Amino acid sequence: MIEGPRLLVIGRNGQVARALAERAGERRVPLLALGREECDLAAFTDLPDAADDFEPTAIINAAAYTAVDKAEDEREAAFAVNAAGPGKLAEAAARRGLPLLHISTDYVYDGAKPAPYVESDATAPLGVYGASKLAGERAVRVALPDALIFRTAWVYSPFGGNFVKTMLRLGAERDGLKVVDDQIGSPTSALDIADALITVAADLYENDLGNRGGVYHLAGSGETSWCGFARTIFEIAGARGGPSIPIEAIPTSDYPTQAKRPANSRLDCTKLEKAFGIRLPGWQASLETVVTRLLAKG
Numbered sequence: 001m002i003e004g005p006r007l008l009v010i011g012r013n014g015q016v017a018r019a020l021a022e023r024a025g026e027r028r029v030p031l032l033a034l035g036r037e038e039c040d041l042a043a044f045t046d047l048p049d050a051a052d053d054f055e056p057t058a059i060i061n062a063a064a065y066t067a068v069d070k071a072e073d074e075r076e077a078a079f080a081v082n083a084a085g086p087g088k089l090a091e092a093a094a095r096r097g098l099p100l101l102h103i104s105t106d107y108v109y110d111g112a113k114p115a116p117y118v119e120s121d122a123t124a125p126l127g128v129y130g131a132s133k134l135a136g137e138r139a140v141r142v143a144l145p146d147a148l149i150f151r152t153a154w155v156y157s158p159f160g161g162n163f164v165k166t167m168l169r170l171g172a173e174r175d176g177l178k179v180v181d182d183q184i185g186s187p188t189s190a191l192d193i194a195d196a197l198i199t200v201a202a203d204l205y206e207n208d209l210g211n212r213g214g215v216y217h218l219a220g221s222g223e224t225s226w227c228g229f230a231r232t233i234f235e236i237a238g239a240r241g242g243p244s245i246p247i248e249a250i251p252t253s254d255y256p257t258q259a260k261r262p263a264n265s266r267l268d269c270t271k272l273e274k275a276f277g278i279r280l281p282g283w284q285a286s287l288e289t290v291v292t293r294l295l296a297k298g
């Protein structure tokens, strides 16, 4: 067997799961992804035998209930997948002595801080999705105090559903769009998340975790608003023969949604850089890669 990290991924069709499969393939890192049929987080008791047969060196949880508005009406489902399931998964990892890399969100914060968030800032989720993800962080840490929890934000990719794909679709259908300009954050490519998580798993294979367990921010470098994000998507798309439509900046009050979202989602990622030497690229550079791929797919 080739020496090196071997990744067991919970989730198979989601953005981060598919990005992990692609990047691990390119980096020649063996990876086994478990879909909902083999591993339903909402009814988790233990990992299937296939997971143990694979002999992973680390587990990555890339599955979650991510429908932010729907979660307001489906509190139980959101908590089952995002909180109870990850807690049970962390117990399974602890029984096997395996590191767990778990993904969380900027929506654990209320967004009232007038500066980028650091990991030690107080959490205060505005909605059910954020509350369920925060409960998941806690359940994971109770079962496995050394777990690594990565709070990311505004995830997009060539895969699954995301804001970039929504904008390109609407751009082909409409003459213009209104997008909120008073929610700011850091768009993050799932491909960059995947690369970072694989690098962390490789680090843990080579080196002791030491005192590096805990919560980390993992988001694209730089910041923008959803409106700025949308405008940049269409600048890139337009320059490559794709759709380009004008975006009108609006306040959140003009775009009512079921769940409240944080006005400030900026995440200071210094802690990750110090502990693991990882810093994600500027969000515009990664966005170009993804928009270019999406336009090529048609």
Ligand SMILES: NC(=O)C1=CN([C@@H]2O[C@H](COP(=O)(O)OP(=O)(O)OC[C@H]3O[C@@H](n4cnc5c(N)ncnc54)[C@H](OP(=O)(O)O)[C@@H]3O)[C@@H](O)[C@H]2O)C=CC1
Binding pocket: 010, 011, 012, 013, 014, 015, 016, 017, 035, 036, 039, 040, 041, 042, 043, 061, 062, 063, 064, 065, 066, 081, 103, 104, 105, 106, 133, 151, 152, 153, 154, 155, 156, 160, 161
């Ligand atoms: N998307 C975003 O903007 C952000 C995401 N995050 C976090 O990043 C992580 C990855 O998100 P992302 O890849 O975007 O999510 P996606 O919504 O793209 O994918 C989520 C995956 O979870 C799977 N899933 C849902 N319910 C269950 C279940 N009961 N058992 C097993 N699998 C299940 C889904 O399976 P199926 O395909 O069968 O439905 C899907 O493949 C999550 O932890 C999320 O909370 C954090 C910040 C921003």
Ligand SMILES: Cc1cn([C@H]2C[C@H](O)[C@@H](COP(=O)(O)OP(=O)(O)O[C@H]3O[C@@H](C)C(=O)[C@@H](O)[C@H]3O)O2)c(=O)[nH]c1=O
Binding pocket: 066, 067, 068, 105, 106, 107, 152, 153, 154, 155, 162, 163, 166, 177, 178, 179, 180, 183, 226, 255, 257, 261
């Ligand atoms: C489609 C659209 C959205 N918006 C606004 C609504 C919202 O405030 C913002 C983004 O829309 P979305 O539906 O993509 O937002 P949302 O699903 O809340 O995205 C979040 O998903 C979860 C899973 C996370 O963890 C977060 O980090 C974040 O990425 O843009 C407009 O203003 N105009 C539009 O035409």
Ligand SMILES: [Mg+2]
Binding pocket: 066, 067, 068
């Ligand atoms: Mg969404």
